[in-house]
Amino acid sequence: MLRDRITRKASSDWFLEKRREIENLAPYDTDRGRERLDHLLATAVERAPYYSALRNRRQLDLRDFPQVRKSDLREHVADFITRDPTGRMAPGAFFLSQTSGSTGQPVTLLSTTETGSLLVHVVRERLSALLGLPDSGTVLNLGLLFPGTRLFEPVMLPRPYVKCNLRGYDPGAPDIVAEYEAVVGHLPVDQITGSSSRIITLARYCLERGIALRPHGVVATYEHMPDSGRRVVEEAFGCRVTMLYTTAETGYAAFECERQRLHFQDDFVLPEIEPTDGREVGEIVLTSLVSTPMPVIRYVTGDLAPRPVDCGCGLPGTVTEGIVGRARSSLVGCDGAVYSPYSLLAALAAAGLPDYQVVQTEPGLLDLVTAGPAEPAAACVRDLNSRLDSYFGGRQGFRLRHRPHQDFHFTASGKRNPVVQHLHLPDGPERSAYL
Numbered sequence: 001m002l003r004d005r006i007t008r009k010a011s012s013d014w015f016l017e018k019r020r021e022i023e024n025l026a027p028y029d030t031d032r033g034r035e036r037l038d039h040l041l042a043t044a045v046e047r048a049p050y051y052s053a054l055r056n057r058r059q060l061d062l063r064d065f066p067q068v069r070k071s072d073l074r075e076h077v078a079d080f081i082t083r084d085p086t087g088r089m090a091p092g093a094f095f096l097s098q099t100s101g102s103t104g105q106p107v108t109l110l111s112t113t114e115t116g117s118l119l120v121h122v123v124r125e126r127l128s129a130l131l132g133l134p135d136s137g138t139v140l141n142l143g144l145l146f147p148g149t150r151l152f153e154p155v156m157l158p159r160p161y162v163k164c165n166l167r168g169y170d171p172g173a174p175d176i177v178a179e180y181e182a183v184v185g186h187l188p189v190d191q192i193t194g195s196s197s198r199i200i201t202l203a204r205y206c207l208e209r210g211i212a213l214r215p216h217g218v219v220a221t222y223e224h225m226p227d228s229g230r231r232v233v234e235e236a237f238g239c240r241v242t243m244l245y246t247t248a249e250t251g252y253a254a255f256e257c258e259r260q261r262l263h264f265q266d267d268f269v270l271p272e273i274e275p276t277d278g279r280e281v282g283e284i285v286l287t288s289l290v291s292t293p294m295p296v297i298r299y300v301t302g303d304l305a306p307r308p309v310d311c312g313c314g315l316p317g318t319v320t321e322g323i324v325g326r327a328r329s330s331l332v333g334c335d336g337a338v339y340s341p342y343s344l345l346a347a348l349a350a351a352g353l354p355d356y357q358v359v360q361t362e363p364g365l366l367d368l369v370t371a372g373p374a375e376p377a378a379a380c381v382r383d384l385n386s387r388l389d390s391y392f393g394g395r396q397g398f399r400l401r402h403r404p405h406q407d408f409h410f411t412a413s414g415k416r417n418p419v420v421q422h423l424h425l426p427d428g429p430e431r432s433a434y435l
Contacts, residue, residue: 002152006136006160015156018121022158025118026125028316033267036289037062044295047082051295062270067285067298073249074354080294089293117157119268119290123252125158126265130255130315131217131242134190136160140183140215142168142194142202144222144342151179161190168198168340169205173433185211192218192237193244196225197330197340201429203236213237219244219255224323245323249299250288254317261309263317271318272298275307281324282307302415329419330430333397334364340432341419344384347435351380357408359420360398367403374404384435391434 009015025032041060044051054064073080083089139161155163164183170176184206192199192215199220206213218237221244225233230241245254245262253271254264264271268289275282281304288296304324311319331339341358348356348368355371370377381402388399409420 002154002162006154006156006162009154009156010136010160015160018157021118022121022125025122026129028126028265029267030316033270033289036267037270037287040287040289040292040295040297041065043082043292044297047084048080048295050076050079051297062287062298065297067300068296069300070249070302073296073299077294080296082293082295119251119288121158123255123265123268127217127219127242127244127255128159130257131191131219133159133216137190138162138164138188139191139193140189140202140213141165142192142198144195144346151183166194166202168195168432169201169429170431170433171429172337172431176433180205185209185213189213189215191215194220195222195342196220196229196243197223197430199233199241200225200229203233204429206236207232215239217242221246223329243322245303247286247299247301247303249296250286250291250301253286254320256322257311257313257315257319259311259313260322261311261313261319262305262322263311263315263319266317273305273308273318273320280306284323302411329417329421330425331358331360331366331398331419331421332363332423332425333392333431335396336363336426337396338426338428338430339398339434340430343432343435345418347384348380351383353377353380355408357416357418357420359403359406359409359422361422363423364398366398366400367406368400369403369406369408371408374402377404378402387435397434 041062044065045054045057045060051065054060057064081089136159139155141163143165145165145167149165151165153163153165155161164187166179166183167176169180184202192202192213199218205211213236215237217239218233218241220233220241225241225243233241240258243256243260243262244252246252250269252265253269254262257263270287270289272285272287273282274285284301284303284305286296286299286301288299291297305320305322306324308318308320329341331341331344333339344358344366353370353376356377357369359367359369361367368377368381381400385399388397391397408416410416
């Protein structure tokens with residue numbers, strides 16, 4: 001039935017028009033990237049109050065603009081939105097989106113239906129071509145899924161696919177176990193995509209059961225994939241892993257070539273990587289060239305990468321050897337089991353906490369560090385602990401302990417990670433169905 005719906009929609013005028021637009025933009029275009037940059041900077045200065053101090057500059061250069069951090073986007077969101085002298089925004093279908101809070105600092109962003117999805121579709125099309133994906137097929141998605149997400153859904157762009165949304169494998173959750181038993185190995189898979197740890201777990205699941213999946217490509221994101229995990233995945237699925245680097249604020253930014261080097265898509269997302277003080281790595285600073293409704297210029301991601309290099313593989317764009325960090329940040333229960341942090345972080349963001357950090361120094365107990373008024377955060381902790389008690393019962397899982405007066409932990413580069421894990425992580429699948 002899903003394939004019938006996809007087939008019908010693939011012949012519609014809407015789909016054909018969108019496909020032509022994506023195919024037109026898919027070839028890497030340096031000149032078009034420069035045009036986007038010039039338009040972005042001019043629009044930001046003329047229409048965004050945040051950049052009004054630059055309006056007297058005769059010539060604008062990217063370096064004239066201050067670096068922007070997540071706290072700036074959060075605290076001055078209205079000043080980043082572009083509008084004309086009467087206060088009107090440019091014509092378009094606008095929407096607000098909020099980041100998931102997986103950094104401990106949710107941010108609200110403004111985009112349009114055209115620019116908000118265009119970058120994703122074009123970069124995905126480039127990646128599809130690199131991996132040799134068929135024009136249509138099936139993808140196993142092990143990303144960060146919202147509660148209530150359908151197991152199967154049609155995805156038309158950039159190519160029409162049936163997407164199977166699998167949660168992270170959790171042997172202690174009967175409904176998740178049933179989904180894996182019903183799906184994995186019982187349908188052809190052209191692509192596997194999702195968070196690195198969940199893809200590794202799927203690979204082990206298949207190896208242990210003798211299930212042979214042979215996708216054209218495996219795309220991992222959200223967190224760094226260690227070499228040991230990469231070997232397991234490539235052994236299980238018979239194809240190489242491709243890392244996709246993305247941020248919620250700037251969208252899809254870079255992906256790996258066959259030499260495992262990251263190539264930034266400079267005609268859509270312009271990177272700056274400048275090691276300082278004799279260091280081998282520098283902070284990644286990104287400018288989204290299609291963010292004119294709410295310009296994201298020189299955004300400090302907090303991620304680190306080695307200085308740019310020449311690759312010679314034939315793919316364009318600024319190249320770096322890879323991202324430093326984004327390590328696995330699982331939680332350890334009092335039972336010694338490993339739990340995914342994403343359900344908890346999503347619940348904290350949904351509760352409206354603007355700033356928080358989860359710190360673990362002993363199994364089964366998480367210190368929740370917060371900023372701002374203490375009582376709303378304390379009420380959130382009481383509610384979540386009640387829900388965790390209801391799910392885990394005794395001697396399982398973890399509980400929260402509120403620490404409103406404890407300082408946040410920062411990395412050497414100044415990044416504040418959402419989870420600070422001081423414990424050794426046992427090797428095994430993450431349990432994810434607790435909230």
